[in-house]
Amino acid sequence: MSIEVKFCPKCGSRLVIKTNEEGKREYVCPRKGCGYREPLSTFTYKILEERKTEAIRLLDEKSTSIKTMPIIRVECPKCGNMEAYWWIVQTRGMDESPTRFYRCTRCGHTWREYS
Numbered sequence: 039m040s041i042e043v044k045f046c047p048k049c050g051s052r053l054v055i056k057t058n059e060e061g062k063r064e065y066v067c068p069r070k071g072c073g074y075r076e077p078l079s080t081f082t083y084k085i086l087e088e089r090k091t092e093a094i095r096l097l098d099e100k101s102t103s104i105k106t107m108p109i110i111r112v113e114c115p116k117c118g119n120m121e122a123y124w125w126i127v128q129t130r131g132m133d134e135s136p137t138r139f140y141r142c143t144r145c146g147h148t149w150r151e152y153s
Contacts, residue, residue: 046074094127107141114142115149 044053046067053065055078067074107123114122122140129137141148 044076046072048072048074089131094129109143110140112140114140114145114147116147117142117145119144 044065045051046053046069049067049069049072051067051069051072053074053076054068055063056066058064058075063078065076065078107125109121110124111120112122112124113120119142121143123143124138124140126136126138135152138151139148140151
């Protein structure tokens with residue numbers, strides 16, 4: 039929601055939006071003793087969302103040859119091997135669960151599991 043920020047012409051305080059006794063919304067000065075009021079003409083709704091995403095780093099051939107990732111007992115869907123390396127990446131928004139990746143220790147097949 040995009041609402042114009044207004045300031046009181048009497049005292050300079052930032053006006054706040056309140057609903058009056060008639061149920062209409064208006065700008066009101068929050069400063070005690072000032073009493074300034076101004077009708078709120080119309081609302082303009084805008085939904086603005088900006089997401090900054092970082093590139094996901096993929097493991098290259100050299101990185102995959104280093105065996106430092108933890109190993110878990112899980113079945114590879116490609117070859118049936120029961121061991122895979124695993125790691126977690128936050129591929130979606132911070133308010134969502136991370137994605138768990140697996141790479142088979144035998145055939146190198148990589149797959150993901152959304153938590």
